[in-house]
Structures are given as C-alpha cells and as structure tokens.
Amino acid sequence: MPLDNYGVWVGYPRRYIAEKQQKTPHLQLWFDDDVVTQKGKFRAAINIKSATNESRLVYWFVRNLNHPITEDLAILEPGWHKRRTDDDPALDYIRGGMINLEKGKILAHNVAGEDNDIIDFVSPILDEAIRRKATIYLFGEQFPNGIHDVHMNQGNSEESFAKYNGVFQDGGVLLHFPDDGHWEGIFLAFAVQIVHTTDKGGDPIGDTSFVELIEGSAVRPDVLGVVIISAALVNPVGPDENPSGESEAVLLVNTTLSDIQLDGWTMQNRNGDTQALSGVLRKQHSRTIPVPGCPLTNRGGTITLLNPDGLKVDGVSYSRAQASREGRLVLFH
Numbered sequence: 082m083p084l085d086n087y088g089v090w091v092g093y094p095r096r097y098i099a100e101k102q103q104k105t106p107h108l109q110l111w112f113d114d115d116v117v118t119q120k121g122k123f124r125a126a127i128n129i130k131s132a133t134n135e136s137r138l139v140y141w142f143v144r145n146l147n148h149p150i151t152e153d154l155a156i157l158e159p160g161w162h163k164r165r166t167d168d169d170p171a172l173d174y175i176r177g178g179m180i181n182l183e184k185g186k187i188l189a190h191n192v193a194g195e196d197n198d199i200i201d202f203v204s205p206i207l208d209e210a211i212r213r214k215a216t217i218y219l220f221g222e223q224f225p226n227g228i229h230d231v232h233m234n235q236g237n238s239e240e241s242f243a244k245y246n247g248v249f250q251d252g253g254v255l256l257h258f259p260d261d262g263h264w265e266g267i268f269l270a271f272a273v274q275i276v277h278t279t280d281k282g283g284d285p286i287g288d289t290s291f292v293e294l295i296e297g298s299a300v301r302p303d304v305l306g307v308v309i310i311s312a313a314l315v316n317p318v319g320p321d322e323n324p325s326g327e328s329e330a331v332l333l334v335n336t337t338l339s340d341i342q343l344d345g346w347t348m349q350n351r352n353g354d355t356q357a358l359s360g361v362l363r364k365q366h367s368r369t370i371p372v373p374g375c376p377l378t379n380r381g382g383t384i385t386l387l388n389p390d391g392l393k394v395d396g397v398s399y400s401r402a403q404a405s406r407e408g409r410l411v412l413f414h
Contacts, residue, residue: 083234083247083283088163089154089170090114090219090228094211095121099200101191105132108203112217114159124227125219127254129199130190131271133239138199138232139185139270139291142206146255146264148179148398149351149381154218154255161223164250167352171249172220172268174233175278176349178383178398180268183305187272187295199269206267210256221252233270235283246283276303277392280353286391308341309334310384310397311367311414315377318408327408329377330369331384334414335362345389350375351382379404 092114100106108129111121130136153170164171174180192198210217221231230245231252237243254267272292275285289303311334317327331348335341346358348370356375362368377384381401386394397413404411 084222084230084245084250086163086223087171087221087230087234087247087250088161088223089157090123090125090161090221090223091154091157091159092123092217092219093159094207094215094217095119096211097204097207099129099191099204101200106130106190108200110207112219114161122226125221125231125254126227126229127231128229128269128271129203131273133271133273135271135273135292137187137189137272137292139272139274139295140188140199140202141180141185141266141268142202143180143266143268146179146266147400148177148264148266149383149400150177150179151255151257151264152381152401155257157218159216163223167249170220172251172253173235173249174251174268174270175235175276175393176248176280176383176385176396177251178385178396179266182276182291183294185268185270185291185295187292203267206256206265210258210265213258213260216257216259218255218257219252220255231269233268233274235278236270236275236285238275238285239273243284246278248278248280248283250283276305279391280349304388304392304394307335307337307394308362308386309336309395309414310386312410312412313377313384313397313399314408315382315399315404315411316379316407316409328371328373330371331377332367332369332410333362333386334367335364338364340364346394347387348372348375349385349387350377377404 092112097110108127110125221228256265277286312332341362343358348356356372383398385396
C-alpha cells in the first residue's frame with residue numbers, strides 16, 4: 082500500500098548534521114515553517130545509506146530546475162500540505178519528467194577524501210540554501226514534528242519495503258532562492274530500486290536496477306532513450322477547442338539503427354490520459370504524432386512515452402511559460 086501521509090512541507094532550513102557511524106545514517110535537517118522562529122522546530126530525516134547489502138544511494142542534483150511543479154509550489158503557504166487529490170503537488174521520478182534517470186551518481190554515504198560521497202555533494206547545497214535564506218519544499222511522509230521517506234518510494238522489490246510502493250509519492254528536496262528566483266532540486270533513490278514500475282502501484286517491472294542502468298552492468302540494454310521526445314506542439318494557433326488547422330502533437334525520434342514498430346506503445350500526460358501509437362518509426366528518423374487522446378495542457382505538464390511492456394522510454398516536462406507561446410514548438414532534446 083502507498084504511504085499514508087504523503088505531502089510536501091514548506092519551510093526554511095536552519096541547520097543540519099550528517100550522521101556517519103550509525104547503522105542506517107541520515108542527514109538530519111532542522112527547519113521552521115515561519116520566518117520568525119529561527120531555531121529549527123521541525124526535522125527532516127533524509128536517508129544517506131541503505132540498510133540493504135548494496136548500501137549506496139543514487140543522487141541527482143538539478144542546479145536550475147525548470148519544471149511546472151514549481152508554479153504549483155510557489156503559491157503554497159509555509160507549513161505541511163498533505164496530498165489529498167491528484168491536483169496536489171507530488172513527485173514521481175519515473176513519470177514526472179524532472180530528472181534523467183541515467184544521469185544519477187551512485188555514491189556511498191561517507192568516504193575519505195573530497196567530493197566522493199553523498200555528504201560531500203549535499204552539504205554545500207544546504208549550506209548555500211541556509212546562507213541565502215532559501216525556501217525549502219520537502220516531499221515525503223510526515224511523522225510527529227518532522228518528515229521522512231525523502232527519497233524515491235517505488236520500485237522496491239524487497240518485501241519489507243515493497244509494501245510502501247506507489248506512484249506520485251516520491252520524496253525529494255526542492256529549494257527556491259528569493260534573491261534571484263531560481264529553483265534547485267535534490268533527488269535520492271536507493272541503488273537497488275528498479276527503474277521501471279507499474280502505473281497502478283509503483284511495483285517493479287523487470288529487473289533493471291539503478292546500479293545496472295547507471296554503471297552499465299545490465300545483462301540486456303535498457304529501453305530508456307531508444308526513442309526520445311524531441312519536441313511538442315503544446316499550444317496550436319487558435320482556441321484550445323478549435324485550433325486553426327493544427328492539433329497538439331509530439332515529435333518522436335528513433336535514436337537506433339533499426340526500425341521500431343510502435344504498435345502497443347502509448348504516450349501519457351500529467352493526468353494519466355493516454356494516446357495509443359501505431360505504425361513504424363524508421364531508424365534514425367523522426368515522426369510527428371497527433372495526441373488527441375492525451376491533451377497537453379497550457380498550464381504546464383509532462384509527457385511520458387511507454388513501450389508495450391509499460392516501460393518508460395522517455396519523459397519530458399514543460400512549463401506554463403513555454404506553453405504560452407502559441408504556435409511554437411517546445412524543444413526538449
């Protein structure tokens with residue numbers, strides 16, 4: 082079953098310590114959800130080591146985060162916001178179009194030397210956030226006076242963790258810097274988690290873990306990036322109900338040296354609406370595909386490409402600002 086009390090806590094980071102000797106160490110981050118307190122009334126327990134035999138974590142950092150979720154977060158008041166409807170902000174590493182799964186770094190939590198473990202990478206980011214009085218958006222599960230599960234919460238195959246699998250309930254840390262307005266994101270997963278999951282329950286599909294995907298030890302090539310979403314016409318000329326001659330469409334590119342049969346493939350939008358695909362995508366060629374069954378909202382959204390096995394092949398996101406340009410392609414790759 083998914084997490085019971087998932088949501089986002091909006092606040093202000095004050096201080097932190099990175100545990101090193103504990104069996105399951107965490108980065109303990111204290112924060113407030115008002116400007117005045119300044120003492121760190123609440124605590125985020127952020128995993129930096131796994132309890133499994135493969136103890137490393139996967140780490141992604143997006144220095145300049147441009148994603149439609151930031152527009153939803155910017156209007157939230159400080160405090161805890163439990164996710165109650167599909168319209169409430171939520172993270173999904175696989176479907177959200179926020180990170181490139183293959184670009185993560187697999188790191189131990191505490192290794193001698195500089196710039197070679199989770200603590201080394203995350204500490205400077207938090208130091209800067211505290212110094213510059215950034216607003217922090219912590220995604221995870223609430224507990225009394227704090228939040229945990231600030232990591233990917235799907236793709237678990239071990240029984241003790243698999244019961245918490247779910248979609249659109251991943252944890253993470255987003256930061257908004259008021260002095261220049263930019264956003265940053267820290268995302269964490271366990272190296273043993275599976276990179277493809279079911280749309281219903283977030284359960285593993287296949288056996289490709291992040292270790293296999295990123296370190297190249299997979300027995301078979303992974304499907305990620307075989308076909309990419311290169312661009313999309315999100316906002317055709319004319320009103321949404323009756324655009325002038327053009328329809329919303331997505332441009333796909335076959336990156337391989339073989340033709341790809343698209344029968345059984347689907348595209349999915351932020352709301353879970355799907356567009357069935359068919360026909361052939363020629364080797365190293367592109368094809369524009371109308372998506373009437375998968376509306377692309379002008380408020381910002383995501384587009385996910387799935388193969389017949391339900392495996393994610395590519396995913397992108399676009400902002401409200403990008404969608405506001407009528408008749409213009411939004412470019413992704």
